[in-house]
Amino acid sequence: MADPKEDSFLDDPEALEAEMDAALEEEELDESDPLALELDALRSERDELKDRLLRTLAESENVRKRADRDRREAEHYGGTRLARDLLPVYDNLQRALEAANKEENEVASAVIEGVELTLRELLNVFSKHGVTPIAPQNGDVFNPQEHEAMFEAPVPGTKAGEIIQVMTVGFMLHDRLLRPAQVGVSSTPAS
Structure with missing residues (x-):
């Protein structure tokens, strides 16, 4: 019949280790005894191996987390170069x-409609892949995180830092800036 104490040691190896250490200390082996010296050497080797095992497990967990993060970034931002190449x-x-x-609208309405449909489809593909336009309007406040100031000019009736002209639309890829919107910004108006 199995000893219930042995079953608990199988479930908890640390309890087994503590029990073995306690039993050995109780025997109070003589330091000059070769068995005691061998036992001390085995304990130190066990502790060293346990430490190496824990470090290896921690390192493998870190590698797994890093690989998972890299995979997610590749899924989200892997198309950055292609998206940048499609912006022109x-x-x-x-x-x-x-x-x-x-005049041209009336004469070449089919061609213009085709260009509009192509542009709309391109924006749908961009949207499907997380590319969103940054389209500031005149009068919006300049944001250096999303806009690139191409020039600055004093314009009456505006405040310093307001957008006065939009040259190109900017784009975001998920939460990263793909291309800033190129804008003209009002400086302090002349008096």
Whole structure:
């Protein structure tokens, strides 16, 4: 029949270790005894191996966490270069729509409609992959985290730091800036 004390040691190895240490101390072996010396050497080796095991487990857990974080970042931000390369396509489609005047709208309405649909589809693909436009308006406050000041000019009726012109739209990839919006900013108006 199994001893219930042995079963508890299987469940708790630290209790077994403490029990063994207590039993050995009770025997009060002589220091000159070769068994006592061997036992002390085995204890120190056990403690060293236990310490190395704990350090190895901690290191492997850190590696796992780092790999998981890197995988998530690759999923979110892996398309950064492709998205940056597509931004000039957006700019050119936008310029094409702005360049078409009313006469051309009537003559080439199908072409202009195709450009509008292409631009809309590009924005849908951007949105699907976490790319969102930063489209400031005239009068918005300049934010250096999202905007790039291309020039500064005193404009009557404005406050210093207000956007007075938007040259290009900026874009964010999730929570990272992909490209800042290029804007003109009002300086202190001349009196």
